[in-house]
Amino acid sequence: MFQRKHVPAIVAECFRRILLTAALFLGVIPAQGRAMPALPLRCDAPAWLKSSIQGSMSAVWRELQGSRLSRQAAVEALALVGSRLFPGFKVSLVNQKFVSMEPPRRWNWRLSLQMSEGSARLPEPCSTWMKNDIERAVPPLREIVENVPPEALRWSAESFQSQIDKIIDEYIPGWRCSVRVHAEDLEALLDLKLYLRPPLLLAFSPETLSASLPQLLTDRMSDKTLEYLSPLTGLPLSWISSHLAEMERWLGEKQLQNKWLRMLRASSVNDIAVKPITKVTTHIESTTYSFRGWFSVHAGGPARLEAGLHLGRYFPLGPKIPAEAYAEIVMGLEHWHVDGRAGLRFSPVEFMWLGLEGSTEDSSPLWYRLWLGRDRPGLYGWLRYSDDDDLEAAIGYRLNRYVAFELYYDNRQDDRVSLRAFSNL
Numbered sequence: 001m002f003q004r005k006h007v008p009a010i011v012a013e014c015f016r017r018i019l020l021t022a023a024l025f026l027g028v029i030p031a032q033g034r035a036m037p038a039l040p041l042r043c044d045a046p047a048w049l050k051s052s053i054q055g056s057m058s059a060v061w062r063e064l065q066g067s068r069l070s071r072q073a074a075v076e077a078l079a080l081v082g083s084r085l086f087p088g089f090k091v092s093l094v095n096q097k098f099v100s101m102e103p104p105r106r107w108n109w110r111l112s113l114q115m116s117e118g119s120a121r122l123p124e125p126c127s128t129w130m131k132n133d134i135e136r137a138v139p140p141l142r143e144i145v146e147n148v149p150p151e152a153l154r155w156s157a158e159s160f161q162s163q164i165d166k167i168i169d170e171y172i173p174g175w176r177c178s179v180r181v182h183a184e185d186l187e188a189l190l191d192l193k194l195y196l197r198p199p200l201l202l203a204f205s206p207e208t209l210s211a212s213l214p215q216l217l218t219d220r221m222s223d224k225t226l227e228y229l230s231p232l233t234g235l236p237l238s239w240i241s242s243h244l245a246e247m248e249r250w251l252g253e254k255q256l257q258n259k260w261l262r263m264l265r266a267s268s269v270n271d272i273a274v275k276p277i278t279k280v281t282t283h284i285e286s287t288t289y290s291f292r293g294w295f296s297v298h299a300g301g302p303a304r305l306e307a308g309l310h311l312g313r314y315f316p317l318g319p320k321i322p323a324e325a326y327a328e329i330v331m332g333l334e335h336w337h338v339d340g341r342a343g344l345r346f347s348p349v350e351f352m353w354l355g356l357e358g359s360t361e362d363s364s365p366l367w368y369r370l371w372l373g374r375d376r377p378g379l380y381g382w383l384r385y386s387d388d389d390d391l392e393a394a395i396g397y398r399l400n401r402y403v404a405f406e407l408y409y410d411n412r413q414d415d416r417v418s419l420r421a422f423s424n425l
Contacts, residue, residue: 040098052159088151103149107188116193123231129243137171150183174236204229208282211375212290215424228254241274293425298418305333317346364388
């Protein structure tokens, strides 16, 4: 191909230094601005490998240009270094003016991308997500080995692994690949095995909130949510995050398989904060019915115990204005006195409800009502006012979905102000 006798004696002196310099740059320094415009090299290789080759050959070329070699001798020396550094490529001189590097033959590459044996079998729907991720990752992975001799993957191992990791990070985040190459005749197999990369999801903390359904049903739904999600523990956080929308949609579908929720025509919205301990907040509301109960006790005056039951039916009063027709039963547990109520209310804005209510109470048959606040921990208030100037009102603080405390006012009582503890059932 070329002979050493054409290379001046000075080559022997600087050859060792050149090889050392090139080895340091091999697979690490990309071409970018370091590749000299006058670099006499033509390379037939994929962009990632060509960049590594040009970076190393540019370092050699700079050393040669700093020597006392003629240009022809320097080009011959560059070819000699290339043949030593890049096995698997055919290195030749073209018209004694530039170096050509190309694979001597074209290999037929096959690609296998699978879960490693040490990784647990993915549950549904994760196995479907992974299958789709692998299908999207295979074409770019196959592209990086196209027209690459298997021998080249030995001296470009670091750059090659970097390219693999880059593609996996893009299409299958949270996973890493082990790489094995099998070559025989002109057949080559790139065998990639996926394994987990921390941080991993350690546990779920579910909470279910509802303004229209009883707490007993929402507690049951929290247990079911944990049951649905528990097989996903131990998976990479970044991979779960990349499929968050699919995960929320799948979880909502699983939750609404509950027969009670189907009967109540409920909808489910999940808010998932992906962390090692992942908080899952589920908002489940009936789109048609409301059903809840409560228990309360008064302090600061004559002790009073009450229990109540609320049944309602939602309907749209106008565009984006929900309304509810409802009935309530309020029972005084000391004397087993029962009051019935029926009313109609609507919500002109998100945090306010206005209503009109008929009651079987002895004091007044007709009441006007106002509710302020949201169905979440925090401040809220309500007021009832009748045509007979009876007034019942409260300012409360909801600690959680079970317990609230109210500063309660009722001008029909001897002790008008009291403190009421309120518990949702």
